[in-house]
């Protein structure tokens with residue numbers, strides 16, 4: 347069978363697809379739908395010279411069957427492509443970036459921790475923190491919902507990792523993540539920036555290094571304290587890592603423990619916060635959906651706070667969560683994969699060895715072939731019936747296969763409980779005149795902060811009193 351001819355947009359001979367991607371990453375990916383199931387994006391002569399690879403190209407997959415093939419069926423033929431230097435500095439040899447046997451071992455360690463039954467033990471913590479936050483907000487207060495959700499999910503993940511409350515560290519962590527986001531974006535957008543070592547003292551490099559050093563110092567201090575304290579009675583991630591051994595049966599080194607903790611600290615709160623911020627925005631823009639969600643929460647909970655046992659009954663809330671993750675998947679792109687050997691995809695396209703395979707939940711989720719009127723917010727797409735008819739692998743906010751998100755059940759539990767807890771006491775209205783657009787950074791963040799006004803349930807119209 348002859349392979350289909352690939353087409354793609356015209357790109358610069360020297361710089362390949364990078365200028366287009368840099369100008370408008372998200373729009374460019376959507377425009378690529380027009381070129382078929384697999385779109386070839388040459389990376390240009392400069393990258394060909396650097397990689398010493400002729401015809402170096404990225405291949406964007408637009409068909410779910412091809413996505414399944416790369417992520418699941420033939421996943422052993424693929425590894426993650428090298429990442430931006432800042433990302434590699436942050437995550438080290440944590441489970442997000444390792445490959446092969448080491449990666450399998452790490453997953454085997456973490457899977458029971460993130461198993462459904464174990465994560466539900468965090469339900470009361472999540473609900474308590476969400477309820478405390480909502481209680482602090484007066485009627486009419488103006489809040490930055492992105493910041494608020496990030497601080498909330500950070501407080502939760504810190505407890506999960508270290509079994510204690512996050513204190514003044516929270517501000518340093520959030521500020522450093524913001525700097526890290528900017529640097530990673532710059533390194534993805536500019537070849538020069540990605541080739542400049544982190545020790546070159548640019549302003550951003552210095553801020554980044556200083557910030558991450560102080561987070562590392564915090565983490566090291568907590569590791570040291572735990573080493574000298576009694577280890578009994580802790581059920582957090584730190585104790586799991588202390589009890590773990592490597593392939594030779596030796597305990598993990600401080601460096602290995604640091605890398606895992608840093609990985610979960612970042613992967614475990616930034617994404618969920620992002621998803622929640624988009625969900626609150628969508629709810630504020632779609633009154634009938636918000637009303638139906640509030641009605642469900644009232645029917646299921648009455649006047650009490652939710653528990654883990656309520657989650658399966660929050661069906662509509664889950665549909666809203668799923669639809670929000672479709673429109674605004676925090677992981678807008680999976681890590682680029684590179685194949686070892688030539689591979690024929692189900693669409694018939696043959697990928698040469700060393701092809702860079704690009705799979706983007708953002709692009710798949712907004713493809714009109716799988717989601718009619720893709721830009722429309724419609725939670726009904728996730729009714730039981732629609733779930734049955736959707737092509738598998740057209741919806742992959744948590745990835746798929748052997749690298750599927752480890753924290754998926756935790757993220758879902760956290761997202762649904764925070765929505766239900768807060769929706770029962772407050773309404774959030776976005777302030778008029780804001781134009782909020784998604785921006786492709788480390789996560790799919792908002793281009794400007796989302797400012798919202800709080801209305802306490804049971805009170806009349808809000809009267810703005812900014813804080």
Ligand code: HEM
Nearest residue numbers: 442613614617618677680681743744745749751752753757
């Ligand atoms: C809405 C929230 C979240 C989303 C959308 C999300 C999305 C993803 C995606 C798409 C991947 C796969 C990346 C790839 O294949 O290239 C991933 C991996 C991962 N996620 Fe999440 N995630 C979320 C929350 C969490 C949470 C709460 C945790 C931990 C508490 C977590 C921990 C991880 C880890 C450790 C990996 C790496 C898995 C591996 O490579 O084996 N994530 N996540």
